[in-house]
Amino acid sequence: MIDDVHEPLEQYAAEFKTAHINNTSSFFEDLVRQSGVDEDANVRTVQQLRQLEKQAGGASATNKWWRVLRGLVIAATLLAMLYVAMEYPWPWLLAPTAIFLPAIYRLNRIINDSLERLKELEQARDAKRAEAWGQMAPFNRLFDWDIAARLVQKTVPRLAFDPYFSNGRMEELRNSFGWSGDLGGDESIIVSHSGVLNGNPFILARTLTHWMGSKTYHGSLSISWTEQVRGADGKYRTETHHETLRASIEQPFPEYANQTFIVYGNEAAPDLLFSRSPSKLSELEDGFFDRMRKNRAIKKLEKKSRDVGEGKTFTVMSNREFDALFDATDRNHEVQFRLLFTPLAQQEMLKLLKDSQVGYGDDFEFSKRNMINIVEPAHMRQTDIGGEPEKFHAYELAHARTFFNAYHSDFFRSFYFGIAPLLAIPLYQQHRSHSDIYKDTYASKSCFWEHEAIANYHGEAAFKHPDCVTRSILKTASESAADGSQRVRVTASGYGSVERVDHVSVRGGDGHSHRVPVHWNEYYEVRHAADMVLKEQTPAGDDAATLRKVFEQRGVEYRKAIVRRSIVSAVLPG
Known part of the structure; x- marks a missing residue:
């Protein structure tokens, strides 16, 4: 029987950390023996x-x-x-x-x-x-896309990754847990992994998010003028003065950033809504001033709990420190919140929030929307979660060993403490989904999240508009073919730019106003679409002749296709 993880911090330090190091090292040495390298x-x-x-x-x-x-x-x-x-x-x-x-x-x-x-x-x-x-x-040649997933599952059997993010997994999240699959913004999936945690579906994803921000442009103009100045001898002389006038303007500017987060579906506390962000209180020690700051925060919570009025939902918990540090005061259902955060859950959550030696401390956002939980750990922004096989290729075995072991130790620690807030809640390990997500052919096909990740793996340059000077957000739409493949239309949205000049009136030391030129770029939207063809490899494995036919009948040389996470794909000629 596989044991649940109820004390994530202690179990990582006492068991999982060493176990994963050993599992990773053993796996590498098995590859060496299998390869026959001297x-x-x-x-x-x-x-x-x-x-x-x-x-x-x-x-x-x-x-x-x-x-x-x-x-x-x-x-x-x-x-x-x-x-x-x-x-x-x-x-x-x-x-x-x-x-x-x-x-x-x-x-x-x-x-x-x-x-x-x-x-x-x-x-x-x-x-x-x-x-x-x-x-x-x-x-x-022995490296593949699933090594990281297999190693994590061996260390923590409660975790299991899918070969790829399928329609079946997406439908389970939609139908059983009420998640739309739409992130609700202008973003593209860079990497996505799906699987189950304690029998319930999860997604680990990294997105490229876009928003229109602003940029300040600066300009300058050198001016000079002469003045008649009377000297000490009573005579006038001409003096020349120089000044540099400066001006600035603010204009729209496209901005991009990556987000890394975990989505988890669980039926426990199905009506509960709350959100929390990292709190600086978690970093405080037990000194006089630190205790004073904590007490001040607790008194604010107690006052908020006493306040009465229409729509009041918050009632402070007996564990005041947990309420102050976790700070989910926007919760809408006190009974279900207490069912979720039992005394044991509060205790384990506090350990995660206050520790920054074994784990990463209080660096995560956590929101619950009915049966969907979203955790966004700041530390995972720096973690390479792709696991591309080619990054492990090396000509020196000693270097390959060092890099392989370091990569997988870092990945495991980062991912483990990304899901640790979920592991700290015992009730989540008592509710397990039993959906049959592979009941038909449609369910086994890769979903649009996976398609966006594959498109981004091919690279923005394969799809972007010729005039695009910024990043491109890639979105996809697919249709299935009779041979089991999918044709995916990839639309790349970005911006072209045109140089502009504004003249800003600035008063100089000569008493006159001057038009200071400020050069800036005006951005305009551009879009371009191209097609990919992809086919999921069957569990038994598609033979090369079958796959070659799928691609070459569409005008693509099979040797130019790429394999990513059990999916073969290629960009179709324009």
């Missing part, structure tokens, strides 16, 4: 490569200094000839020529020889690096 031979090859790199670097530096010396000698020759031409008859020009030309000739020979030596070393270095890549090729 580590000792790779070590020797890399050592030889480093020696060649060092020699090539030294030869490059030597060649550079010889060329500098040649330049100095040529400059000295020209100066000497100029001096002789100015001071002596022209036959004397033969003297500096006879002195310096042999030196320049000798330097040219040395430089050419050192350049040949440098080319030989660079060729040997490149060949040795290619040899190292060849040694590691069987190993590099």
Whole structure:
């Protein structure tokens, strides 16, 4: 039987951290054995490569200094000839020529020889690096998109990831938990993972969000004027004054940012609504002034709880510290809030909020909208959650081992403490969904979130408008074909720009107003659409001939298709 996680902080420190390190290390060593790579031979090859790199670097530096010396000698020759031409008859020009030309000739020979030596070393270095890549090729081929998910599930069996985000998972969130799947803004899915936590669906996603902000543009104008000034001797003289006038204007400017968040569906407390943001109170210690600040916050909560009036919903809990630090005072249902946040849940949530050594402390936003929970941990903004196989490719096994272990330890810690606020609520582990999300062909197809992530993996450049000078927000719409593939229309929305000049009236020291030019960019919307074709690989695996037919009958070379999380895709020719 798989145990629930009721003490997320202690269990990570005492069990999961070490277990994941061991699981990750064991998995890597299994890949090494499976690949058949000779580590000792790779070590020797890399050592030889480093020696060649060092020699090539030294030869490059030597060649550079010889060329500098040649330049100095040529400059000295020209100066000497100029001096002789100015001071002596022209036959004397033969003297500096006879002195310096042999030196320049000798330097040219040395430089050419050192350049040949440098080319030989660079060729040997490149060949040795290619040899190292060849040694590691069987190993590099073993990486796939699901390694991070498998490692996390092995460490915490209550977590399970899907091969990709399917229509079935999306329909479960819509039909069973009331989530629309629409984030309600102008954004594109960069990465998405779906799965189950304690039998209930979750999504880990990163989006590119766009909004129209503003930018301040600055301009300047130099002016001058003369004045008649009377001196101490009683005479007038003319003085010239200089001044730089400055002006600024604010204009609309498209802005972009990434957001990383977790969506979790659970039937517990189905009518409850609340939201909370990180509180600086969580960072306070037990000193006199810190206790005073906490007490002041608690008194405000008690006053709010005593206030009566129409629409009053807040009643302070007996654990005042939890109420002050969690600060979900906009909750609408006190009974369900207390069912969710039992004394044990309050205790574990406080541990998460106050700890910043094992975990990340109070850095997360948490909102509940009926049966949908959204957690946005600030620390995950910096975490690479893509897990692309190519990032683990290396020609040095020792480096690959270090990077692999560090990446997966960082990913696990970041994701674990991203979901830790959900793990801290025991009631969430008692309500488990039993929906059959793979009941038909439609359910097994990838959903539009996955399509946006695939489009972004291909890159904005494949879809953006030729005049676009900003990021592009990619949105998709799909239709299924008889061969099991999907044709996806990708629409890229961005902005082109036109340079403008505004003139701002600024009064100068000369007593006159001057028109100061301020250059700025006016942004206008541009859109462009292109098509992708994609096909999910079946559990048994589609043979290469079947997949090749799907793509080549649409004019795409199969070798140019990419595989991402059990989905093969390609951008169709325009």
